[in-house]
Amino acid sequence: MVQFSSIFTGFTKSIAIRNGKKSKRDHVGRETADALAKEAKKNEMMLTSSNNLAVVFSKGGKKGINQDRFVVWEDFGCQDDMIFCGVFDGHGPWGHFVAKRVRKLMPPALLRNWQKRVDGTDGIDRSCFQFDIWKQSYFETCSIIDQELEQYADSFYSGTTALTLVRQGDLLVVANVGDSRAVLATTDDDGRLVSVQLTDDLKPNLPRESERIMQSRGTVLSCEDEPGVYRIWMPTVEGPGLAISRAFGDYYIKDFGLISEPELTSRNITLRDQFTILATDGVWDVMSNEEAVEIVSSTEEREEAAKRLVESAIWAWKRKRRGVPMDDISAICLFFHNIPPSKQQKFENKLT
Numbered sequence: 612m613v614q615f616s617s618i619f620t621g622f623t624k625s626i627a628i629r630n631g632k633k634s635k636r637d638h639v640g641r642e643t644a645d646a647l648a649k650e651a652k653k654n655e656m657m658l659t660s661s662n663n664l665a666v667v668f669s670k671g672g673k674k675g676i677n678q679d680r681f682v683v684w685e686d687f688g689c690q691d692d693m694i695f696c697g698v699f700d701g702h703g704p705w706g707h708f709v710a711k712r713v714r715k716l717m718p719p720a721l722l723r724n725w726q727k728r729v730d731g732t733d734g735i736d737r738s739c740f741q742f743d744i745w746k747q748s749y750f751e752t753c754s755i756i757d758q759e760l761e762q763y764a765d766s767f768y769s770g771t772t773a774l775t776l777v778r779q780g781d782l783l784v785v786a787n788v789g790d791s792r793a794v795l796a797t798t799d800d801d802g803r804l805v806s807v808q809l810t811d812d813l814k815p816n817l818p819r820e821s822e823r824i825m826q827s828r829g830t831v832l833s834c835e836d837e838p839g840v841y842r843i844w845m846p847t848v849e850g851p852g853l854a855i856s857r858a859f860g861d862y863y864i865k866d867f868g869l870i871s872e873p874e875l876t877s878r879n880i881t882l883r884d885q886f887t888i889l890a891t892d893g894v895w896d897v898m899s900n901e902e903a904v905e906i907v908s909s910t911e912e913r914e915e916a917a918k919r920l921v922e923s924a925i926w927a928w929k930r931k932r933r934g935v936p937m938d939d940i941s942a943i944c945l946f947f948h949n950i951p952p953s954k955q956q957k958f959e960n961k962l963t
Contacts, residue, residue: 664949665696668917669941670925672893678707678771679891679941680714688722692780695721696943698791700891702858703769703851709760709860710771716756717775724748724755742877745777745784749873753788753859757871760860768851770860773873774810774889776945781880783887785809786873788857791891796904798883804908806900809876809887813857815868816841820856824868843869886946893940894920897927907944916944 664685671677678701687693695718701710725748732744753773760766772789785793793809815821815831824831830844834852842852845867853864859871878884888903895903906923910916920942928937 664694664947665943665945666914666917667941667943668921670921670939672939673936674938676707677939678702678710679893679939680707680710680771681941681943682714682718683943684718687718687777688726690779692778694778694945695775696889696945697773697775698889698891698941698943699771699773700789700791700893700939700941701769701771702853702855703861705765705769706771706860708763708765709769712760712763712766713756713771713773713859716759717752717773720755721748721752721775721777724751741779741782742784742875745779745877746875749784749786749875753786753871753873757859761862766860767862770853770858772855772858772891774891776887776889778880778945778947783878783880785876785878787811787813787875788859788871788873789813789855791889792895792900794888794890794900794903795878796885796887796908797881798885804885804904806904808900809878811874812892812895813855813874814841815843815854815856817856820868823870824856827866827868829864829867829869843867880947884947886944888920888942888944890920890942891938891940893928893938894924894942896938897931898924913944913946917942920944 665683667681667683669677669679669681671679680699680701682695682697684695687695697714697717699710699714701707703709725744728744728748772791773786774789774791774793775786776793777784787793787810790812791810792812795807795809796804797807799805811817813820815824816833821831824843828846830846831841832844833839833841840854842854843856843864844850844852845864850863853861853869856868857870857872857874861869886907888907890903902923903920906920907916910919921940924940924942925937928935
């Protein structure tokens with residue numbers, strides 16, 4: 612275990628780093644996947660940073676305990692070309708427990724379901740349907756997690772979003788449950804760095820979401836004291852309203868249109884693509900996609916990128932939302948290309 616507290620000052624919890632052994636096999640065996648799953652549950656998060664591909668930072672808001680959780684796992688499943696990242700934004704009185712539980716459950720469950728489908732494609736060219744394998748693996752994983760959470764009383768009036776990403780070689784798969792957002796930074800034909808939003812903020816007033824909610828007898832409306840903030844309500848508008856249309860937990864309203872099924876998108880990474888930002892809504896409530904990409908790209912030291920993004924969002928809250936308690940703010944910056952050896956050595960020196 613290596614503690615990164617000196618670098619990531621401001622974390623509500625220090626980061627535990629676990630170095631996994633690399634394997635050059637085409638795929639891990641079922642026994643390996645199960646062993647990794649058991650090991651994952653022992654740790655609050657997994658993060659290797661041999662190439663400094665991912666940096667993370669989180670800061671609690673002014674509403675109480677920081678309910679955001681995150682995970683980064685390079686060499687996911689002992690695969691040299693795979694990485695798993697995720698941010699989980701808890702809500703409700705016990706949202707931090709739900710977010711922590713989903714963070715623990717998702718990586719090993721996804722790995723097992725992916726391995727099961729890979730094992731079923733022996734002798735077939737999997738490159739043609741890699742995304743389909745991940746899509747079905749994610750659907751099954753989220754269904755299993757939602758069933759698992761139902762046994763915990765703290766998940767009845769509390770829940771969490773889940774924005775996760777898997778990179779497998781040049782394939783990028785993003786799965787979104789809730790209103791956290793993934794944004795890609797890529798270079799256009801003129802050589803300028805531009806932003807591409809990879810996910811939709813899944814709010815109750817999105818047409819496709821509100822249609823499902825109303826078909827389930829739920830109600831979508833904005834209260835006078837929160838103009839523009841739409842929530843799911845039970846038919847009688849009793850109990851708390853929920854400002855997202857997809858989440859884990861929140862069983863009090865699951866029969867009225869709230870679901871935990873993820874929306875998935877994919878992209879083939881090219882040399883033009885530079886990095887992806889995964890961030891909770893505390894960032895996007897006060898910052899545009901373009902502003903976030905500019906902040907990350909202009910950060911001189913890569914390992915400071917997520918911290919600088921979060922701190923910029925904090926200042927934006929103070930300027931733009933005076934009198935409104937600041938939300939928890941968390942971000943992961945996943946870079947697609949290795950940093951120069953000189954900077955890599957400088958980064959490693961900070962760890963010793």
